[in-house]
Amino acid sequence: MSVILVVIGFILLVAGHQGSWLYVGGVTFLVGSLLADQFNIVHSEIDMIIFSFTSGVLGALLCAYLRKFMVTLGALISGGYICYFLPGALGWETGWINWVIVLLVGLAFAVMTFIWGALPLILVSTLLGATLIIQNMSIASVGPIGMFIVLAIFGLVAQWVLWHYSKPDTE
Numbered sequence: 001m002s003v004i005l006v007v008i009g010f011i012l013l014v015a016g017h018q019g020s021w022l023y024v025g026g027v028t029f030l031v032g033s034l035l036a037d038q039f040n041i042v043h044s045e046i047d048m049i050i051f052s053f054t055s056g057v058l059g060a061l062l063c064a065y066l067r068k069f070m071v072t073l074g075a076l077i078s079g080g081y082i083c084y085f086l087p088g089a090l091g092w093e094t095g096w097i098n099w100v101i102v103l104l105v106g107l108a109f110a111v112m113t114f115i116w117g118a119l120p121l122i123l124v125s126t127l128l129g130a131t132l133i134i135q136n137m138s139i140a141s142v143g144p145i146g147m148f149i150v151l152a153i154f155g156l157v158a159q160w161v162l163w164h165y166s167k168p169d170t171e
Contacts, residue, residue: 001033001045001138009132013155016125017118019161019164020071021063023125027074028059030132071121072114078128079109086127089135090144118163126155135153 008026016023017068033048035041042048063070083105086096112120130151134144144148 001048004049005030005132005136009129009136011129012125013129013133013151014158015162016129016155017122017159018166020067021060023121024063024070024074025056025060027077027144028085028130029056031055031077056146059130068114072110075113075121075124076106076110078124080104080106082109082124082127082131085135086131086148089131090148103128106157122156122159122163126152126159 003089008029012023012026016026029052030054035055036048036051042051059070059074073074083102084097109120109124113124130148133151134148138144139147
């Protein structure tokens with residue numbers, strides 16, 4: 001499952017803004033894996049992959065019909081996920097994290113994405129992709145903070161270039 005999450009993280013890191021259905025599908029895949037893990041819905045690794053994949057496909061299909069709502073909901077979930085898991089992945093103190101802070105950060109990302117569209121979506125998808133990668137992959141010579149900084153800069157530059165030089169999907 002870690003390899004799949006790294007691949008999804010890289011896709012979100014590079015192309016989160018360009019394909020909103022891909023972004024929402026990746027976020028709902030992540031939600032499916034978290035729900036399956038937390039509530040013991042599945043009992044084997046392959047069942048978890050199938051459950052998460054099904055969640056991702058349903059999210060991507062819903063995005064085709066409810067694009068603005070699903071992207072905003074994806075930003076809410078992504079912001080909360082980043083707030084909850086990024087400090088721990090970077091090795092920072094996590095005692096300050098509670099559900100109120102996670103909800104407020106998620107709401108802030110959702111409101112910014114709803115109002116301004118492209119730039120907050122680029123930021124949240126880059127941060128989510130980098131978080132997924134550093135959570136599930138490590139390079140011995142590079143610490144998690146250095147790896148996060150490199151991935152975040154790479155993702156922001158890649159999505160900025162794609163935003164300016166190609167046509168993203170629109171409503």
